Amino acid sequence: MHRILRFLFFYISFHINKLINTLSWRNYCYLCYTIKRGCKMKKTIYSVSLSVFFLTLFFAGCNNPSASLSVEDRIATDLAEIQSEADTILEDETTPKEPVLNLITRIEAFIESNRAYLEHENAIEPLENIITLLENFVENISYNNSLENFRQLFGNEIAIPGSGYQEIYTFSIQVKTYADAYGITLEDAEQVMIEYGINPEIVSITMDLINGIITLFDLMVSETGMYTNEEEGIVIGLPLEEDIPADSPITVNGTPTISDDGERVGMEFNAAEDYLMIPADPSNNLITEGTIDIWLKPTTNVAWAGIIHKGSNPDWSDEGYSFQYDGSKKLMLAMTSDSGQLILVRTQTVLPEGIWSHVVVTWNNSEAHIYVDGTDVTDKITKGFSSTEILIADYSPFKSSDGDVIVGTQIPGEPYRFNGVISGITIYN
Incomplete structure (x- = not known):
């Protein structure tokens, strides 16, 4: 009986939180590119927009986990790559590039399967997983193998400041579940612009929102007419x-x-x-x-x-x-x-x-x-x-x-x- 009541408590809490967080997220993200993936889909998208970078993750509470990933990039002229891989680690690895100093070197946090969310009192609630990252993190951060504990340590909104391509650096984020995994790579903006034929003097790029999946091909062609x-x-x-x-x-x-x-x-x-x-x-x-x-x-x-x-x-x-x-x-x-x-x-x-x-x-x-x-x-x-x-x-x-x-x-x-x-x-x- 106790186990049944406990299950009902978490079930009702989950759906209340789902409604609240859905509304707050819609108000919070005024400009984003969103991907919705099924449990077995493996896709790749790339997106570029303007200003501070936010990574918003939602894990649905179902037997076969699915994920909805939303990216809002508000740092000027950088490139975001999102692709699928398989594992259960959230990881951030940074390669420093001049003239930027004090960069992120590594962040790790364990994400349990959705089934474990109801069994682990410190595990993150499925629709509360909103994490953004800050430069100057110390190396090899992990906190009791729980993403909820990770959030308690660092908070929900940690911004990456940047006002131009000189301040943008290379790093990657991989967010993984048993069903899917999504990695995000932001490259040095100046090098990206040079490689893809964009004048390095341009420090802000905007483009119309595109419904559905945005590929690197779509992005480059829409901005330059050409791709590599x-x-x-x-x-x-x-x-x-x-x-x-x-x-x-x-x-x-x-x-x-x-x-x-x-x-x-x-x-x-x-x-x-x-x-x-x-x-x-x-x-x-x-x-x-x-x-x-x-x-x-x-x-x-x-x-x-x-x-x-x-x-x-x-x-x-x-x-x-x-x-x-x-x-x-x-x-x-x-x-x-x-x-x-x-x-x-x-x-x-x-x-x-x-x-x-x-x-x-x-x-x-x-x-x-x-x-x-x-x-x-x-x-x-x-x-x-x-x-x-x-x-x-x-x-x-x-x-x-x-x-x-x-x-x-x-x-x-x-x-x-x-x-x-x-x-x-x-x-x-």
Whole structure:
């Protein structure tokens, strides 16, 4: 009987607290990105907003635990990564970065399963788990293996101060239950902005709220029109499904427009000055290997038209790799060896006009290929425009270029421009 009464007491208390905390949380978080996950879901989201960082966790009292995670980041221009892993530790690990001092080094607290909440009088109530973190914590903090005791020691709201990217540092938080685990990583803001093509002078970024899951892809494209992914080797990703944002590091020339034919969405280049210019970066130099994955729907095939061209000097002095048409409107990859020899990867393929074609151009220090709709259409590799066939291995590595990457033409100011729609550009290193 005593056990039944005890269970009813906790059951009623839990639902009262659930109602109260739900209302207070809605008033408290005026701007947030929220993920709701089922017990077996494993997803990844990334979010960026403005000012002090809050981590709000809710653990539902059910046999198969589920979790709702809400992140409000009010420190300017940092990046939050949320992903699932399996364990039962809440952990914070910090890597100090100059010029910040006195950083968090490590925080640990044990989180019991939801079933244990009703059996452990000091365990945290399922909907009271609101924890934010403060710099200057001592190393290796733990307190009786109870998150409730952890909160009693440090309180519910401990802010991380910051007024610009100089004060933002790297740390990670992992919150784990038996069913799911969520890790949050905030990276050094200045480095993040540099890596993803955002001007480091910008110290605040805002974006419209997005319903549902926000991915790093969504975030970067919404802010810059472009994305990268170091783990997958993507140095330039251009979906070209929306207009390039006005404050993007990508320079938009002319008036390219978004085109949707019901099959694919892409950017149409049809005027004399339509092209994009992506700033030079060591990651897109590609002197030993690279891959260009692209969808093309030419309106009219134009002799010598550039599609993806590394280099922007009018005298071609900074030309690296160039995926383009040749004089017969056939697809071709042009590269320059480190010694200055022009190398051409040639095909006999003229793309059909008015139809989408999936083209992949790939090379390394021993071979090069051009694929159209999955078929290798490479004809030969020659020294310049001669008929002399050569081996790539004899001319690698290729010329290093500090020129910008041009989409839709070869050299700005020249007439060699692509006429049609381009979609889904991905350049790998």
